[in-house]
Amino acid sequence: MRIDxxxxxxxxxxxxxxxxxxxxxxxxxxxxxxxxxLNNGARAVIPFEGVDDAIMRARSLERSEVLLAGERKMAPIxxxxxxxxxxxxxxxxxxxxxxxxxxxxGTAALASTSGAAEVLVGCFANYSATLAWLRAAARGGKxxxxxxxxxxxxxxxxxxxxxxxxxRGIARRGIQPELGDxxxxxxxxxxxMGGDLLAVLRDSEHGRALIEAxxxxxxxxxxxxxxxxxxxxxxxxxxxxxxxx
Amino acid sequence: MRIDxxxxxxxxxxxxxxxxxxxxxxxxxxxxxxxxxLNNGARAVIPFEGVDDAIMRARSLERSEVLLAGERKMAPIxxxxxxxxxxxxxxxxxxxxxxxxxxxxGTAALASTSGAAEVLVGCFANYSATLAWLRAAARGGKxxxxxxxxxxxxxxxxxxxxxxxxxRGIARRGIQPELGDxxxxxxxxxxxMGGDLLAVLRDSEHGRALIEAxxxxxxxxxxxxxxxxxxxxxxxxxxxxxxxx
Numbered sequence: 001m002r003i004d005x006x007x008x009x010x011x012x013x014x015x016x017x018x019x020x021x022x023x024x025x026x027x028x029x030x031x032x033x034x035x036x037x038l039n040n041g042a043r044a045v046i047p048f049e050g051v052d053d054a055i056m057r058a059r060s061l062e063r064s065e066v067l068l069a070g071e072r073k074m075a076p077i078x079x080x081x082x083x084x085x086x087x088x089x090x091x092x093x094x095x096x097x098x099x100x101x102x103x104x105x106g107t108a109a110l111a112s113t114s115g116a117a118e119v120l121v122g123c124f125a126n127y128s129a130t131l132a133w134l135r136a137a138a139r140g141g142k143x144x145x146x147x148x149x150x151x152x153x154x155x156x157x158x159x160x161x162x163x164x165x166x167x168r169g170i171a172r173r174g175i176q177p178e179l180g181d182x183x184x185x186x187x188x189x190x191x192x193m194g195g196d197l198l199a200v201l202r203d204s205e206h207g208r209a210l211i212e213a214x215x216x217x218x219x220x221x222x223x224x225x226x227x228x229x230x231x232x233x234x235x236x237x238x239x240x241x242x243x244x245x
Numbered sequence: 246m247r248i249d250x251x252x253x254x255x256x257x258x259x260x261x262x263x264x265x266x267x268x269x270x271x272x273x274x275x276x277x278x279x280x281x282x283l284n285n286g287a288r289a290v291i292p293f294e295g296v297d298d299a300i301m302r303a304r305s306l307e308r309s310e311v312l313l314a315g316e317r318k319m320a321p322i323x324x325x326x327x328x329x330x331x332x333x334x335x336x337x338x339x340x341x342x343x344x345x346x347x348x349x350x351g352t353a354a355l356a357s358t359s360g361a362a363e364v365l366v367g368c369f370a371n372y373s374a375t376l377a378w379l380r381a382a383a384r385g386g387k388x389x390x391x392x393x394x395x396x397x398x399x400x401x402x403x404x405x406x407x408x409x410x411x412x413r414g415i416a417r418r419g420i421q422p423e424l425g426d427x428x429x430x431x432x433x434x435x436x437x438m439g440g441d442l443l444a445v446l447r448d449s450e451h452g453r454a455l456i457e458a459x460x461x462x463x464x465x466x467x468x469x470x471x472x473x474x475x476x477x478x479x480x481x482x483x484x485x486x487x488x489x490x
Contacts, residue, residue, distance in 0.1 A: 008253045011398045153256045157426035181402035181450045188437050189430055205426045 002143040003170060004180040005163045007156075009109035009149045017116040017145050021137045023130070023166060024113065024121050024234070026149030027158040028206045029084050030106025031123035032222040033069070036086040038241050039126070039228040041095030045239040047107040051077055054102040061098055070102035074213050077102070085218050086125070105149040110234055117142065119234035120242070124162055124197060124222065129229045131169040133242065138175050146183070157193070157204040158222075164190030198223040247388040248415060249425040250408045252401075254354035254394045262361040262390050266382045268375070268411060269358065269366050269479070271394035272403040273451045274329050275351025276368035277467045278314070281331040283486050284371070284473040286340030290314075290484040292352040296322055299347040306343055315347035319458050322347070330463050331370070343483075350394040350401075355479055362387060364479035365487070369407055369442060369467065374474045376414040378487065383420050391428070402438070402449040403467070409435030443468040 006012045009024075025031055034045050043065075048054040051070070058066045069082035069089075076083035082093070084103050101107065113119045118137070122130040134144060146166055148159035164186030171177050171187070179187070193200050201207045201223045202216070210219050231242040251257045254269075270276055279290050288310075293299040296315070303311050314327035314334075321328040327338070329348050346352065358364045363382070367375040379389060391411055393404035409431030416422050416432070424432070438445050446452045446468045447461075455464050466472075476487040 005400075007400055008256050011253050011256065155250075155252055155427040155430070157430065160426075160430065181405075182400040185400070185402065185405065185430075185434055185438075188434065192433050192437065193430075 001138050001141050002178040002180070003146065003167055003183045005146045005148065005167065005182040005186045007148050007150060007160055007182055008153055009105065009112060009147050012112045012147050014115050017113050019115070019117050020145045021134065021142045022113045022116040022119045023134065023144065023146045024106065024109045024119065024149065025123060025146060025159045025162050026106035026109060027123050027162050027222050028156070028201070028210060029086055029218055029222055030103040030149065031121050032125050033084055033086040033089055034121050034232050034239055035123055035126040035228045035230055037089040037094050037099050038232050038239070039230040040089055040091040042089070043096060043098050045099045045101050045232070046237065047110050047239065048100065048102045049107050049111060051102055054100045055079070058100040065096070066098050066100060067094065069099050072104060074210060074215065085215065086221050087217060105151060109147050109149040112147065113234065121232040121234065121239055122162070122166060124225045126226070126228045126230055126232070127165065128226045129231050131166060133231050134166065134170055135175065138170050138177060144170065151206045156206050158201050158206060160186050161190045161194045161200060164188070165194060197225065246383050246386050247423040247425070248391065248412055248428045250391045250393065250412065250427040250431045252393050252395060252405055252427055253398055254350065254357060254392050257357045257392050259360050262358050264360070264362050265390045266379065266387045267358045267361040267364045268379065268389065268391045269351065269354045269364065269394065270368060270391060270404045270407050271351035271354060272368045272407050272467050273401070273446070273455060274331055274463055274467055275348040275394065276366050277370050278329055278331040278334055279366050279477050279484055280368055280371040280473045280475055282334040282339050282344050283477050283484070284475040285334055285336040287334065288341060288343050290344045290346050290477070291482065292355050292484065293345065293347045294352050294356060296347055299345045303345040310341070311343050311345060312339065314344050317349060319455060319460065330460065331466050332462060350396060354392050354394040357392065358479065366477040366479060366484055367407070367411060369470045371471070371473045371475055371477070372410065373471045374476050376411060378476050379411065379415055380420065383415050383422060389415065396451045401451050403446050403451060405431050406435045406439045406445060409433070410439060442470065
């Protein structure tokens with residue numbers, strides 16, 4: 001089997017994901033928010049690229065069962081109950097609810113995975129749970145594509161480090177994948193820079209922008225390793241807990 | 246001043262290059278071919294994205310003074326005198342000639358630089374000559390954007406290592422640039438993987454594809470450091486030697 005990493009979600013084509021297990025990584029903050037929501041009892045997260053599409057979808061659902069969430073340029077969207085801060089997705093707010101979500105980068109990356117055998121959503125918060133599932137797929141011979149959502153279609157350090165940690169986690173104890181250029185590089189980046197996750201996330205371009213916007217606590221949250229045990233899977237255009245459907 | 250690196254040429258926008266010095270890197274093989282052509286006496290290299298556009302432009306020039314060069318999927322183009330192998334651009338063939346060139350990745354990257362203060366073409370072959378120019382620009386306070394052409398819009402290891410070497414070369418002896426995420430990562434990649442350029446180029450995805458296509462000698466050529474002293478600059482839609490115009 002083989003592992004490929006895409007540093008820019010926007011450049012991923014159907015050929016890159018066909019019949020593969022795909023992991024979408026958007027550490028700051030969509031992946032972490034999705035993991036938090038599902039971990040805390042949300043029934044599903046339905047991602048949309050556009051704000052209007054999200055509002056339309058929310059209207060089609062029972063009002064008491066749905067929450068609109070998302071951001072544009074890190075800021076909340078008018079009329080939405082939630083932003084894109086994982087700290088907002090607490091059990092008392094999201095339990096039993098369907099979250100209709102639109103974010104700048106993560107949602108677009110999910111939309112590019114059509115044709116994949118399975119699509120998971122990963123981050124540091126649910127690293128070990130997701131890794132176990134990926135290792136099982138790798139043992140079964142499935143190749144894996146890790147898509148870093150990036151920031152506005154650009155390289156994002158935090159996503160690359162997270163992707164590299166997954167590469168390193170898969171490629172050990174009996175699994176020897178063939179690595180694409182970017183997968184090799186991601187593994188090296190994690191090994192060299194991933195020692196202090198909080199420090200490196202705070203020093204990343206996106207992390208610094210969030211801190212400047214007063215969202216430093218989100219960066220701290222997203223740097224937490226294995227705080228959740230949920231494995232979010234994207235099926236039929238919604239993200240649910242693996243095993244729920 | 247600041248250095249940013251773009252691993253995927255396709256994601257570069259006007260905002261990223263505005264008023265900056267831009268370096269386009271396509272080690273395998275467009276940058277190296279351009280350096281070889283200009284080093285060996287070609288008057289100019291005129292890049293085009295499309296084959297038909299290249300043919301049309303060549304027809305507008307004096308037949309005895311122009312050569313058509315380029316590749317599609319590493320193979321020569323019918324009716325073109327030259328491919329994209331830097332070994333073809335020898336003095337007896339290119340001296341005094343204008344080369345109209347179309348390549349898969351490098352040409353597209355050049356096309357994305359509109360609005361830049363200056364656009365250079367760099368690779369290992371002309372590393373030191375180009376670096377000297379970039380350091381002078383950095384000392385003058387100009388920020389620098391390095392665009393890796395990549396392979397089919399994807400991350401290419403050889404371009405990232407070359408970009409990292411330029412980052413490291415600029416950021417020393419009195420110049421302390423602010424580094425974007427990708428620039429920091431490129432520098433680390435070069436430091437960790439760039440020790441044996443020939444080995445790493447031969448082992449890269451693109452290098453292996455070239456070797457399989459029987460073009461291993463091109464990979465060896467492109468891994469050569471400082472074999473040329475030319476600094477190609479892209480002005481008025483053509484690439485010429487810095488100082489010629």
